[in-house]
Each structure stands twice: as structure tokens, then as C-alpha cells.
Amino acid sequence: MPDKKEIEKMIIDFLDGGGYLALGTCKDNIPRVTPVSFESEGMTIWIVADPGGKVENMKANPNVAAAIYSRIEEGVENISLQIQGKAQLIxxxxxxxxxxxxxxxxxxxxxxxxxKNKETGLIYSPFLKKEVPMEDILKRITFVKIEPDEVTYLSLGGPEGGKRFKWKKNE
Known part of the structure; x- marks a missing residue:
């Protein structure tokens, strides 16, 4: 059984490879799962979000869950992460x-x-369907910073069979 540092390295190595992320949020006991692209820095996950349901849910309840996985294929090792953590909206x-x-x-x-339009100094926003100052575009964007509290590393179908390791922030 790998120790916490070894599990953390396995998680970071997988995160560095990219993959798909399904983000789970919840507000008023109504869950929502949204597919999003992500970046990672160490164990921290970053998402760029436009205004909408997931941002509103995280404002009301910063507790999130995420599943990160690669394409599932027969006969090869398939790795996925199940994450629970807190979202900070920046x-x-x-x-x-x-x-x-x-x-x-x-x-x-x-x-x-x-x-930027060289004459007006404005930028066309496809969301607003007009030219606006850069600040107006930046105000629509939310960076979501997810710090995991717990991560389950799952590996299935590899030469060693199934593996499951749990990483906890406070252990």
C-alpha cells in the first residue's frame, strides 16, 4: 500500500495528463453535474466558469464533488479520480x-x-453580441479554485487488476 506522498504523486501525475471532469454541485437539495474543462497545479484544480447554475450553486454551497477520468478502453488500465472538496470563486x-x-x-x-477594435478600444463579446470594454468581459468570468479534502484514486483493468487508494488532506 503506497503512503500518502506516493498516492499524492499518483494523483498529480494523473491530473497533469488532463482528462474529462464532471463537476457536481448542489443547492437547495437539488444536485447538478456539469462537464467542464480544467487545469491543475499540484492537487489544486482550476475551472473557468461563465455565469450560470454551477456558479450559483457554489455561491450557495461551496462543497463540490468531481469525477476526473480518461476515455475508458477495454484491455488497458483505466484511471479515475473521485474528489470531494471546497470551491473558492475568484x-x-x-x-x-x-x-x-x-x-x-x-x-x-x-x-x-x-x-480589441483599434478604433474604439472595445472588444466584441459573443455572449453579449456587442462590443464592450475589456472589464465588462472580465466581470463575467469566474475562476473556480477547488482544493480537495479527499481524493479516491481508482485503477481498473491494468496488469495488477483493480487498485483503490484514498488520499485525505487532514490525515
Whole structure:
């Protein structure tokens, strides 16, 4: 049985490889699962979210669950993660410094600058269907930072058969 550090390394190695993420949120006892793309830094998961149900759910209840998995194939090892944790919503208005750092790191600011109308200084927003100041676009974006409390690492179909390891933040 691997120790906590070894399990953490296995989790990070899998996260670094990408995959699919199904994000589970809940508000007023009504669950919601949303497929999203993600990035990771160590054990931290980052998601970019537009306004909508998942953001509203996380405002009301920051407890989230996620399943991260790769395409399931016969005859090969299939790895997945089941995650429980807390979501922190980082917006242009509630934490501008961290928001801008994340937006620059992802190349968002550079891409928006390239789309800027040289005459008006405005940027076309496909969501709003008009040109707006960059700040208006940035105010629509929420970075979701998920810090896991517990992760279950599952491996099925590999040469060693099934493996299941649990990582807990506070153990």
C-alpha cells in the first residue's frame, strides 16, 4: 500500500495528463453535474466558469464533488479520480489580483487584447453580441479554485487488476 506522498504523486501525475471532469454541485437539495474543462497545479484544480447554475450553486454551497477520468478502453488500465472538496470563486470584483494573475497565466488578457477594435478600444463579446470594454468581459468570468479534502484514486483493468487508494488532506 503506497503512503500518502506516493498516492499524492499518483494523483498529480494523473491530473497533469488532463482528462474529462464532471463537476457536481448542489443547492437547495437539488444536485447538478456539469462537464467542464480544467487545469491543475499540484492537487489544486482550476475551472473557468461563465455565469450560470454551477456558479450559483457554489455561491450557495461551496462543497463540490468531481469525477476526473480518461476515455475508458477495454484491455488497458483505466484511471479515475473521485474528489470531494471546497470551491473558492475568484472574480474580477472579489479578488482582482489573483484573478488577473490567473487570467494572464492562461493567456486570456493577451487574447482579448488581440481582439480589441483599434478604433474604439472595445472588444466584441459573443455572449453579449456587442462590443464592450475589456472589464465588462472580465466581470463575467469566474475562476473556480477547488482544493480537495479527499481524493479516491481508482485503477481498473491494468496488469495488477483493480487498485483503490484514498488520499485525505487532514490525515
Amino acid at each position: 472574480t474580477y470584483e472579489n479578488n482582482r489580483d489573483e484573478f488577473m494573475e490567473r487570467a494572464k497565466k492562461r493567456g486570456m488578457i493577451e487574447r482579448l487584447e488581440q481582439r
